[in-house]
Amino acid sequence: MRPFQYLAPFPSFRYLAPKSVGELLDSLEVGGEGSVVIAGGTDLMMALKERTTTPDAVIDISRLGRELGGIRKGGGALRIGALTTFAEIEASQLVDRFAEALKTAAANVGTLQIRNLATIGGNLATASPAGDSAPPLIALGARVKILSRSGERTVPVESFFRGVKKNALLRGEVVAEVALPAREGVSSAWARGAVRNENALSTVSVAVSASIANGRFGESRVALGAVAPTPMLAEKSSKLMTEGDATAEKAEEVAALAAEEARPITDIRASAAYRKRLVFVLTRRLIAGLLSEAGAA
Amino acid sequence: MSGKVRARFKLNGEDVTAEMEPNQTLCDYLHDVAEKTGVKKGCDTGECGACTVLMDDKPVTSCLVLAPQVDGREVVTVEGLGTKSRPSPVQWAFVELDAVQCGYCIPGMIVTLSWILEHAPQASDSEVRRLMSGNLCRCTGYLQQVEAVRRAAKRAAAGGAPEPHDIY
Numbered sequence: 433m434r435p436f437q438y439l440a441p442f443p444s445f446r447y448l449a450p451k452s453v454g455e456l457l458d459s460l461e462v463g464g465e466g467s468v469v470i471a472g473g474t475d476l477m478m479a480l481k482e483r484t485t486t487p488d489a490v491i492d493i494s495r496l497g498r499e500l501g502g503i504r505k506g507g508g509a510l511r512i513g514a515l516t517t518f519a520e521i522e523a524s525q526l527v528d529r530f531a532e533a534l535k536t537a538a539a540n541v542g543t544l545q546i547r548n549l550a551t552i553g554g555n556l557a558t559a560s561p562a563g564d565s566a567p568p569l570i571a572l573g574a575r576v577k578i579l580s581r582s583g584e585r586t587v588p589v590e591s592f593f594r595g596v597k598k599n600a601l602l603r604g605e606v607v608a609e610v611a612l613p614a615r616e617g618v619s620s621a622w623a624r625g626a627v628r629n630e631n632a633l634s635t636v637s638v639a640v641s642a643s644i645a646n647g648r649f650g651e652s653r654v655a656l657g658a659v660a661p662t663p664m665l666a667e668k669s670s671k672l673m674t675e676g677d678a679t680a681e682k683a684e685e686v687a688a689l690a691a692e693e694a695r696p697i698t699d700i701r702a703s704a705a706y707r708k709r710l711v712f713v714l715t716r717r718l719i720a721g722l723l724s725e726a727g728a729a
Numbered sequence: 730m731s732g733k734v735r736a737r738f739k740l741n742g743e744d745v746t747a748e749m750e751p752n753q754t755l756c757d758y759l760h761d762v763a764e765k766t767g768v769k770k771g772c773d774t775g776e777c778g779a780c781t782v783l784m785d786d787k788p789v790t791s792c793l794v795l796a797p798q799v800d801g802r803e804v805v806t807v808e809g810l811g812t813k814s815r816p817s818p819v820q821w822a823f824v825e826l827d828a829v830q831c832g833y834c835i836p837g838m839i840v841t842l843s844w845i846l847e848h849a850p851q852a853s854d855s856e857v858r859r860l861m862s863g864n865l866c867r868c869t870g871y872l873q874q875v876e877a878v879r880r881a882a883k884r885a886a887a888g889g890a891p892e893p894h895d896i897y
Contacts, residue, residue, distance in 0.1 A: 442752050442753075443752065444752045445751065446732070447751035473794055473795055473798065474793050477754065477792070477794070478775070480752075490751070492798055495800070519787065542863070543778065543862050544863050545788050546775060546863065629862075630862030631862050
């Protein structure tokens, strides 16, 4: 990583503020390669300052909350608009009811000031390996709704990431919403390791979702952050847990497999070995928590 | 190819119409152009909170806001919270408790803590600390600051705002 260079103001660009999603899609269509979208700005502003992004045009969508914001339940899904901030997610009763892992993650992002700016759509679009919204969304089976002039498509969150800071958006496309199945009886939890409790990037994050009935796990998913080029679904661990015995022994097995599936690197925040160990410890702890919540262990 | 951008917004209660360069942070705009010098630039990376302002009544780090993003919004800086002769409850408590050393982090602290006082006056000390984790002080610590919001909250519960009080 290049050291931060203090350079201000940043290079000039055209500033566009479309007044509707229709106008936005037109701007994206014409803008092309040289344009970037700004929502909460917490990632893009740093990229502008560090000159890792030098756009011809910045398209400001931060005032399109009426069309691209808000949390609601519809069609059996919990729908979270792309412009929803982490502060709004943290405070939402719907999120608390159907996506507890996401609520916990949102409450731990950055600081109060960051949570008031940063949006869930922006967090996904940035596609950082350490993005905190991705593992809970993946664990909960969420899909990203993508809009463009030619229509709309959805992709599972785990398929939305294509590499470090690379997402699946094509020219002319924007993230509009994330939606996850709003099911009763599904519990989820999120935890991370970080150098501090507050104001820190996650060294490792883990999210788990499962239903527990009759001593067995129902459909279960384990998702990991900051241990691969992209946030990832731990497929083998999820499979092992699904339909498995709801026991502490199974939790240990799943956690060990999750640590095997993790593909971390050594960097300034932690060594690869420490990250694998964290995956094991956090996964085991989260599953144990779900078990005790269900009165199963 | 850049060109100025028009933004209409409220700044400390007053309507403002500004032609501004888009390629600057809200922090720089407020401090250098609007001359609200209580908005301090510390880290310029969104970590330290010295540039905290209220945008639509929410604390945000103004160094991570692109200046024209204020269009249509309401911004309050520390200057909008109180004055020397009429300090806000949190400002008053800061003075009484000497919750200041070098002072650079203080405007941002006051903005965040004033928001906490208004929206979470019952918050426990640990919740106050969690909510103020985006305001770093590198001189002293946080004991007096937490105590200040506690004292201001007690006063508010006991009988509303303090009397206007000349602090000098």
